[in-house]
Amino acid sequence: MAQGIRDRVAIIGMGCTHFSERWDAGPEDLMVEAVGEALTDAGIARDDIGAAWLGVFFDEQSTGKSALPLSLALRLPNIPVTRVENLCATGTEALRGAVYAVAAGACDIALAVGVEKLKDTGYAGLPERTKGTFEDLYLPGSTAPGAFAQLASAYGARHGFSMEQLREAMAHISVQSHANGARNPKAHLRNRITKEQVLAAPMIAYPLGMLDCCGVSDGAACAIVTTPEKARALGKRDFVTVKALQLAPSNGVEMGHQSWDGSYTLTTRLAAARAFVEAGIAKPREAIDLMEVHDCFSITQLVLMEDLGFSEPGRAPHDVLAGRYGPDGAIPCQMDGGLKCFGHPIGATGLRMAYEIYLQLLGRAGERQLAAPSLGLTHNLGGIPNRNVASVAIFGLAA
Amino acid sequence: MGWLSPPNVRPAAGERAVCNWDEDSLTLGVEAARGCLRGQHPPRAVTLASTTLPFLDRSNAALLATALDLAAGTETLDVTGTLRAGTTALAQALRRGDAMTTLLVASDAREARPGSQEEMDFGAAAVALLLAPADSAGSGPVLAQVLATAHLAADFVDHYRMEGEAFDYALEERWVRDAGIAKLLPQAIATALASAGISAADVQHCVLPVSAAAAQRLVRAHGLDKAQLTDTQRAACGEAGVAQPLLMLAAALEIAIPGENILLVGFGQGVDVTVLRVPANAATGQRPLAAALGARREEKSYTRYLSHRGLLEVDFGKRAERDNRSAPSVMWRKSRQLTGFVGGRCSTCATVQFPKSRVCVNPACRASDTQEDLRLAELAGRVKSFTEDWQAYAPRPPAMYGNVEFEGGGNLLMEITDAAAGELAVGMPVRFVFRIKDVDRLRAFRRYFWKATGR
Numbered sequence: 001m002a003q004g005i006r007d008r009v010a011i012i013g014m015g016c017t018h019f020s021e022r023w024d025a026g027p028e029d030l031m032v033e034a035v036g037e038a039l040t041d042a043g044i045a046r047d048d049i050g051a052a053w054l055g056v057f058f059d060e061q062s063t064g065k066s067a068l069p070l071s072l073a074l075r076l077p078n079i080p081v082t083r084v085e086n087l088c089a090t091g092t093e094a095l096r097g098a099v100y101a102v103a104a105g106a107c108d109i110a111l112a113v114g115v116e117k118l119k120d121t122g123y124a125g126l127p128e129r130t131k132g133t134f135e136d137l138y139l140p141g142s143t144a145p146g147a148f149a150q151l152a153s154a155y156g157a158r159h160g161f162s163m164e165q166l167r168e169a170m171a172h173i174s175v176q177s178h179a180n181g182a183r184n185p186k187a188h189l190r191n192r193i194t195k196e197q198v199l200a201a202p203m204i205a206y207p208l209g210m211l212d213c214c215g216v217s218d219g220a221a222c223a224i225v226t227t228p229e230k231a232r233a234l235g236k237r238d239f240v241t242v243k244a245l246q247l248a249p250s251n252g253v254e255m256g257h258q259s260w261d262g263s264y265t266l267t268t269r270l271a272a273a274r275a276f277v278e279a280g281i282a283k284p285r286e287a288i289d290l291m292e293v294h295d296c297f298s299i300t301q302l303v304l305m306e307d308l309g310f311s312e313p314g315r316a317p318h319d320v321l322a323g324r325y326g327p328d329g330a331i332p333c334q335m336d337g338g339l340k341c342f343g344h345p346i347g348a349t350g351l352r353m354a355y356e357i358y359l360q361l362l363g364r365a366g367e368r369q370l371a372a373p374s375l376g377l378t379h380n381l382g383g384i385p386n387r388n389v390a391s392v393a394i395f396g397l398a399a
Numbered sequence: 400m401g402w403l404s405p406p407n408v409r410p411a412a413g414e415r416a417v418c419n420w421d422e423d424s425l426t427l428g429v430e431a432a433r434g435c436l437r438g439q440h441p442p443r444a445v446t447l448a449s450t451t452l453p454f455l456d457r458s459n460a461a462l463l464a465t466a467l468d469l470a471a472g473t474e475t476l477d478v479t480g481t482l483r484a485g486t487t488a489l490a491q492a493l494r495r496g497d498a499m500t501t502l503l504v505a506s507d508a509r510e511a512r513p514g515s516q517e518e519m520d521f522g523a524a525a526v527a528l529l530l531a532p533a534d535s536a537g538s539g540p541v542l543a544q545v546l547a548t549a550h551l552a553a554d555f556v557d558h559y560r561m562e563g564e565a566f567d568y569a570l571e572e573r574w575v576r577d578a579g580i581a582k583l584l585p586q587a588i589a590t591a592l593a594s595a596g597i598s599a600a601d602v603q604h605c606v607l608p609v610s611a612a613a614a615q616r617l618v619r620a621h622g623l624d625k626a627q628l629t630d631t632q633r634a635a636c637g638e639a640g641v642a643q644p645l646l647m648l649a650a651a652l653e654i655a656i657p658g659e660n661i662l663l664v665g666f667g668q669g670v671d672v673t674v675l676r677v678p679a680n681a682a683t684g685q686r687p688l689a690a691a692l693g694a695r696r697e698e699k700s701y702t703r704y705l706s707h708r709g710l711l712e713v714d715f716g717k718r719a720e721r722d723n724r725s726a727p728s729v730m731w732r733k734s735r736q737l738t739g740f741v742g743g744r745c746s747t748c749a750t751v752q753f754p755k756s757r758v759c760v761n762p763a764c765r766a767s768d769t770q771e772d773l774r775l776a777e778l779a780g781r782v783k784s785f786t787e788d789w790q791a792y793a794p795r796p797p798a799m800y801g802n803v804e805f806e807g808g809g810n811l812l813m814e815i816t817d818a819a820a821g822e823l824a825v826g827m828p829v830r831f832v833f834r835i836k837d838v839d840r841l842r843a844f845r846r847y848f849w850k851a852t853g854r
Contacts, residue, residue, distance in 0.1 A: 123717040125790055133726035137737050137836065138754070138848050140800035140814045141721075146788030147812075150802060154784035157825035206787040206797070206820070256752045256760040258808045262784035386802065386812050 004244070004278040008103045010231040010398060011223050011240045013042025016355040019188045019219035019343030027056075027063035027117040028073035030220035034348075035074060035113060042224045043234065046074065049224070050107025052081045055094030055114035057346035058127055059085070063117060070113055087382025088294060089247065090114060091221065091350025092391040096245050098225050108230055114352075115220035116345035125216060145205035145213055147384035148297040152207050154262030155303055159314040163207050169317035170298035171198035174211050176326055177295065177334050181341025183368040188215040188343030198298075212298040217343025221351035223358075228398055240361050243375065243394040244278035246271045250387035265300075265381055267390035268307035272379070275392040276309075281375070284309055288331055288394075289373030290360055292353035294381040295338040305333075308379060308392075327368070335360065335368050350391060353378035357395045400514040413634025416522040417698060418508050420707040420794035421816055421834040424451045425459055426847070427525035428506035429466045429833040433777070434687050435502065435527035436467065442502035442529060444474040446492060448484035448641050449506045450560070452477060453845055463504065466833045466847070468739035468774050474499075482608075485526075485641045486665025490548040490673060492530045500531045507640030512566045513710055522637020524691075526645040540682035542652050543661060543675040547594035551587040552669040555579045576613040583670050584609075585620055588662065591672035595660075602674075603659040604629050604651040608643040609666060629661075635692050648675075649688045657681050694854050696817060707794065718792040723839040725846050735772070740831060740849040742809060743770030751775070751809030775831065779806040780851055782827040787820045803829060803851045816850040829853050 015037030017030050025033070039046060054070040056063055063069040067081030086093040091114030098110035121127045126144055130136055140146075156166050175195055181187040193211060201209035231239050248271035254260040272284075281287045293308065295301035302320060305311040310331055311319045319325065325333035336342045336356040339349060357376030359365040375396045382389040418427070428447055436442070445467075447460035454462075460475035478484045485505030492501035506525030511517035533544060557579055558569040584607075592599060599621040606629045607614045618625055629651045632639070639646050644665045651661050655677045665671035677683075698704050705711035735741040736754050743755030748764035753775060759766045785801030792798070799815040801823065815823060816834055829851040836848035 121717075125718075128718055128721045128792075130722075133729045134733060134754075136723070137725065137730065137733070137846060140812060141791050141793070141798060141837070142800055142812070143788055143791045143798075146786045146791055146798065146800065149786035149788070150784035150812075153786070153825050154802070157784075202789075203787075204790050208786075251762075252756070252760040253762050254810075255812060256756075256810055257750065257762065258804050258810050259762070260810065262802045 005099060005103055006243050006279055007228065007241045007399065009099045009225050009242045010228045010236070011225050011242070011354070011358055011395070012231050012234060012236055013038040013040075013044070013224035014222065014355045014358050015041065016186060016221040016352055017219045018186045019215070019217040019345060019352070021119045022218035023119065025218065027069060027115050027220070030117065030218060031070060031073045031113055031115050034115075034220040034222045035111070038222045038224050044109065044224065047077050048109050049076070049079060049111045050109055051079055051098070051101050052076065052111040052113065053094040053097035054081055054083045055085065055090040055112070055347040055350070056083065057085055057087065057090045057116060058118065058129070063115065086247070086389045088296065088346050089350055089380035089382035089389045089391040090347040091352065092245070092354075092378065092380050092393055093247070093350070094347075095223055095351055095354060095393070096247065098223065099242050099245055102225050102227055109224060109226045111222060111224055112351060113220065113222040114348035114350060116347040117218050118216050118345060119218050142384070143205065144384070145208045145297060147386065148300055149205040149208045150262055151303055151385050152299045155264070155299070158261055158263040161317060166299070166317060167199060167207055168195070169302060169320045170212055171195045172320055173295070173298040173301050174198045174340060177338045177340035180327065180334055180368065181337025184336045184342060187337040187341050188217045189337065189341040208297055208299065214296050214339035215341065215343040217345050219343055219345035219348045219352070221348040221355050223351055223354060238362060239398050240358050240395050241398045243396045244275035245391075245393045246275040246278060247389065247391050248274070249389045250383070252387065255386045262385065264303050265307050265385055265388065265390060267388055268304060268379065268381060268392070271390040271392040272308050275394055279394040281394070285331070287375055288377050289375050290332045290335060290357065290370055291377040291379065292336065292338065292356050293333060293379040295334055295340050296344065296381070298340070300381065301333070301338070304379065304381070308377070327370070332370055335365065335370065350378065350380050353380070354393065354395060361395065361397050400518070403514040411519040415520070415637030416524055417704055418523050418707065419817060421850070422508070422523070423453050423835060423845070424449045424506040424508045424523070424525065425453050425463060426833050426835065427508060427523060428463055428504040428527070431506065431525040431527040432463065432467055432502055432504050435529055439529055440500070441469050442473070442500045444476070444492070444499050444501040445469065445504070446476045446478055446488045446501055447504045447506070448478040448488045450479055450482065450484065450641055451508050452479055462738065462847075465734060465738040468735065468741060468776070482641055482643070482667030483665040483669060483671050485645050486663065486671035486673060487550070489528070489530065489645070490550070490671060493532060493545050495532060500529060503528045503530055505642045505645045507642050509567065509640050510565050510708055513705060515566070517567055517569065520633070520638045522633075522639050524636055524639035524642045524646055526642045526649055528645060540680055541678060542682055542685070543677050546597070546660070546674040546676050547591050548674070549587045549591035549594060549672045550669065551583060553583055554668055555583065556668070572610060576610060576616070580609050580613040580666065581616050581620070584617055584664060584666065587670040587672045588621065588664065591662070591674050595674040597660060597674065599623055601660050602662045603627060604655055604661040606644055606647040606651055606661060606663045608647055608664065632688075646688065652677070653686050653688055656683070696854075703795070715792055715794070718790070721792065722841060723837040724842065725839060725844060730846070737848055740774060740776040741772050742775045744773040745769045746771055749808075751805050751807050753809060753811050775805055775809070776833070776849060778831070780804060780829040780831065782815070782823060782825060782829060782851070783810065784825060785815065785823040787823070799823065814850045815852065817852045817854050822853065827853055
């Protein structure tokens, strides 16, 4: 019986760039910036790294395929580098590669880097892309907001919420994310907004207005991982370990089978259940101290509260409005501003979430620091509700 | 366009049918054919008659037959080049000696220059008829029998459209009326009536797809009653080109009673005349034309109409720059799925799915190679979720799409057409229509797929 990844790998250094429209920086600048911070944090040299994983989503748009963008940017000493891509779970997938390599004993120290340079497209929103030679022939020419907006109509129908009621809860989520982002110097969007502004914003894809959508940002984030033994040998006393790292891709049920009603993300539920088992957590609502979830759109964050098991079915709008997921709530969510305000450079996002949990667990989150959290969860949803790759990772302080 | 040509606009009355951005003569033809074939045995031959076929060289009739999921052995033919294409094809199909049923689809969606008389007159429409030789065995009730036909060829150029031109060039209406219609039609009509063994007085319905003034003259010349003239439908949908005489025939058949005779005339560089009789055991009570005219949506924006027709270049934003290159090898491999909207039904668990795949999507089944073909096009559907997307490129913003569940199971994220913002709802029933999916401007190509519509 496989024992899973719990406590077998330690994170000894992390880095994250300022996420923004980085007109001044290309992907290589972003990678150098993030990795530099992580190396200093870990107290190791670049040549101590035994293997690296690079996560990039829009390869042609951003920085190119393969190991080369990372190897070239950092002038790595020809160590193995693996480029991975798993939609918006790409950053977490890169971390998974590095973590598994260390757990397998293939190398002592591994590096996971996620990077995305989106703002060279010349237009707002995510870049246009093909869905492949067959699917382009029948799937709608959809956008991310349009695909996620579907959740709102289906959720409202299933749980008996009018769109006005749902939009109010969604607006609350965006207002909270902006308030959180305002306290994060690395966040893309640091302005506070009001519920009225959210509801009055131009419609992007009904019922998602502009302020229901996350930022399209440039950025990079990274993690340096090793074994707990090596971490101690490097002089680390308090450090963060990986408690669970799970991935659940769709297999076609949501897109093709009538059992899915469009109101939830199936894979999140599967990945979360596995992660809690891997982490040995019997009561997640009591155990998890904070979370960073894939709030690409306000409605996504809302339904995720149920998919992750933190709200009862049909209760997420009430819980959100009651402040359950605010900084003073039972389980603070998106303390760093989330995708909404920290920003969403796709390949970097999973690692950016881990970065916030890492800072919070180590008490280094500055103005937004929570009181002594010990377990944090990150979640990505790559793709669209109809089919996607969900990842759930849990991090905690080493025992 | 009243500022340009008040004489054109002032006498205009009624409505004209125009295509949505995702419709053309082919999609109109498919829609007409589906209605015609409902409850019928599939035809063995398909003739598509039009002067506005989307492809000059690529069998439009074969594409139409694939959209109808007809057998691979179906004979297909495109007929074009004259407004008589439909009436000539009708006569030819009936003259076949091999008892072969033919689906005749007459469709036209002619473009007109803004401000022209044609812009006021033209309508887009398609008509489908199922034809069988009189001696064919086992045919059920018929709508009408053909008694006689007569034909006349004459290079009388009342209008023309050269290769590569978007618009017709029309000659003076008075000359067409006096020197063309008034001179050429009587001769052919007389021949056909004589051949049918009836006189003009025996004709209850005159299908004369000509101007009202010209029709009046013909009525007088033949000693006919004005009341015998079949409505041209010009006020209801406009002048429908190749589809026009058959559209009027459909109008006549909706009101004709057994024993009545119909005179069907096609005019365009010659004349076709067909004399038909509604038999005693005729299938009556069908009103497809009334149904089609009733399923209308008003286009209230002239600039949007111009944009749909490619007559006004608007800024659709950078997302519209996407390269819509198609992979013909994939289109061929998946032809029945994409064009015929044929999905799969698992022979183990009966789950319906699109696309048809090697492994069943039902999480409780997942059996391999169990899927049988199932045409989804004629199934009912239901909207499970939707959006109105203002960010996506769409020729008619917002882009509307949603999860649609098929009657009997299966789900697909589909475009929803012929709908405006605010009209969609979860649970809304939909049916499926064959439409233009994308346009590849770089390679001058158009590809088709099925969409959901609440109409």
